[in-house]
Amino acid sequence: MINVEIDGKHVEIEAGRSVIEAAQRAGIYIPHFCYHKKLSIAASCRMCLVQVEKVPKPVPACATTVSEGMKVFTASEMAVKAQQGVMEFLLVNHPLDCPVCDQGGECQLQDIAVGYGTGASRYREEKRVVLHKNIGPLVSTEEMSRCINCTRCVRFCQEIAGQMEMGQAFRGEHAEIMSFVGKTVDSELSGNIIDLCPVGALTSRPFRYSARSWELSQRKSVSPHDGLGTNLSVHTKDNRVMRVLPVENEDINECWLSDKERFSYEGLNSAERLTKPMIKQEGKWNEVEWPVALEYVANAVSQVANCAGNSEVGALATPHSTLEELYLLQKLARGLGSNNVDFRLRQSDFSADGKQAGAPWLGMAVADLSKADRLLIAGSFLRKDHPLLAQRIRQAARKGAQVNIVHSVDDDLLMKVANKAVVAPDAMANMLAQILKALAAEKKMAADVSLKEIEAGSTAVAIARSLAGGERVAVLLGNFAQQHPQAAQLQLLAQNIAALCGGKSGFLGEAANSVGGYLANAAPGAGGMNAAAMLAAPRKAYILLHAEPELDCANSQQALSAMYAADLVVALSAYKHHAVDYANVLLPVAPFTETSGTFVSTEGRVQSFKGAVKPLGEARPAWKVLRVLGNLLNVAGFDYDSSEAVRDEALGGKDVLSCLNNTLQGEAIRITPASTGGLQRVAEVPIYSADAIARRAPALQKTRDAATPVAAMHAAELKKIGVSPGEKVKVSQGENTVLMVAAADSGLPAGVARVAAGHAVTAGLGAMFGNVTVERA
């Protein structure tokens, strides 16, 4: 520890820290622009100049490390003169357009100019002009003249997002922050540069000129998208969500937001919002009042249950629903005598049901990922499915953690990958088995007898060596592994691999309530049908909660035909979606900003939130709708007066962490031979198609990540069928066929076609896994 004195205050701080950190600890503010605690030190703005005893000139506090007995003066004559001088220089070229600047009112430059500048400028000459560039639909660079060249955005892209998409071109007075000629900034974390920009040079394009910061009310909320449980600040004006910013939480999202979390709010105000209950009568949709709609639903559902049998009712919810909604949905279904309820819509292997020792989860705290020194990530489109977890792992990799990948695609993770095994989906379990066997050899332990036939290849051995050398090993299964037809086997293998190296295994939760759904008991349990079974053997009646079956389910065509075949489909949805074609009743329910609720994140963190705005039109929180339905159907125990009461009953006072367990009991490793050939489908869910809200956010839909999915194959595979990239192809799965554009992807293994799911273009296809054929259209 080192002792320093700042403005007469004594501070004790670790060696190697900077003066600005020491000052922060002492509660003394030093003005700064380029310094940011999460980024490297640039010392380019010079705003943090301070006086240090025995140093003849002012020094930048961000780039000066503390030394024993150092005396720092932040408000001495020398420091103040330096700060005023720097401020005057920074304002030389800065336009005086605060009244029309989106940053006005929340601008660091404004604040610091008032606090540390002089009243007026002596500069009378012409100011320089920097022309705007188009860097994509999310971030506006319309007023680059405001830039003070602090390079925070440049460092963010390099260090946090992992790709140098922005830079400082030209030099001296002509220096400009820009992206490479004509290129857009395509990072899935790009929106953070808006927050980082201390002036109004980089602003939010969707939010532009729609409100002033002081007109907005701020409400805390939780992200409904991936399983991380990102803390949000929802900014509203006139009962409308205007923008979403991060709430800092070092254990979860740090100070970042992914673009999906930041910009999907636009979908909340979509024209597709359902605002009135609707009933289809004689093929025509009629808007009705709530009591009429609910009465109709209660009658129709009980009629199916009574006439066709209780088990003819199926309830499907997305894992993006709140804990309260999921709990009441399953309670309602079970009250009707049906155990057919599920929230794992994209899962295809349910053989682990009944064998799980607890709810599957991350297996560790999110913050532990930063401390892991060896990671094995299997079956994850990491950057797109979990942008901020990927960021966290990227930082671990920068600090020396070895990241090993097993996957069916070779997407650039923008981090150093120690080893990677890119194999076809049906070879994934085999690859993990190879790693397990090699690891046993590495650890000089006997391998499981079932692995007798397995021979570990060189990649598996390299991965096993890497894992064996670690002290804090994490084995993580991504969305692809969870949706895999051998998901239980993958889970078991991951569990064994982690056990052998004394590490932890877990799942990267697909959605906000992938853990919460289990806690709410929204999985079928004994005697019930799971999501896949309910659609494979169509039910007479379905209750859909937030779900759009052809986009949210593992097998879109199967799901859709089950909907068309049903006598009754009740869709509780925030949006008018494809259900208008097959549903009988549409009930407008509130998205996450318009209801109170709870998400249980992938690390088991229970986070409740309140509604930020009133429900749009006549939409109502789904938990209230389900409560009334419960009452109308005379199901006992539906007398809640608040969502908190529902939550407390759902969690039953249990310690949530004790309910989480990734151990599979009574399941043995079974090695199945690889497929007999054919082209296997690899289906990712595109980042901005993963949930109903993001699908309807216009700005996100204009990004490169939302480009129309293509049918990608290795160039050699394309050659085999005589198709060149860019040509139209017919992709078929069983009887289902869609037209797509072919693309070459040299990162794909042989025998694989990458055809995204969850998108309108491919909704005409079947299961996310399995064989497809691709031929010239």
Added chain:
Amino acid sequence: MLSDQVQEKINRELKKYPADQKQSAVMSALRFVQEEKGWISSDDMCDVAAYLGMPQMAVYEVATFYHMYNLKPMGKHTLTICTNLSCTLCGALDTVKYIESKLGIGIGEVTPDGKFGLREAECMGACIDAPLLAVSNNRLCGRMTPEKIDQLLAELDKS
């Protein structure tokens, strides 16, 4: 695509640096491209970036930072005139004016026949010979008078 000659030159340059720091060769690589083509297009920058395994933006930063790289065609012979203090005190602005009238182009422009390009530069570090002029970045001419300029232009015109 970078030509074989340029690739060969870059490979020779790469031997000077550790294998994991290929981007150290970026300045030489850009110079080789310019020597071959007379200027560096953004496509060329992408090629250099791919060849050295570095971000395109990082190449762009280097290419725009140094004046000696031409980001657009600058003629067969690029005349670069220093207009910093020493040269200006010794009449650099008259030199500029004379060359401009002789060639009929301004700073940053190229003659219609593509023979001459004109640009100004910062100090070249040889103020003793002010006013200075550099031909295509590799020939420094000092104490430029109208006579010497006429001579130089006539000589270059023939080559």
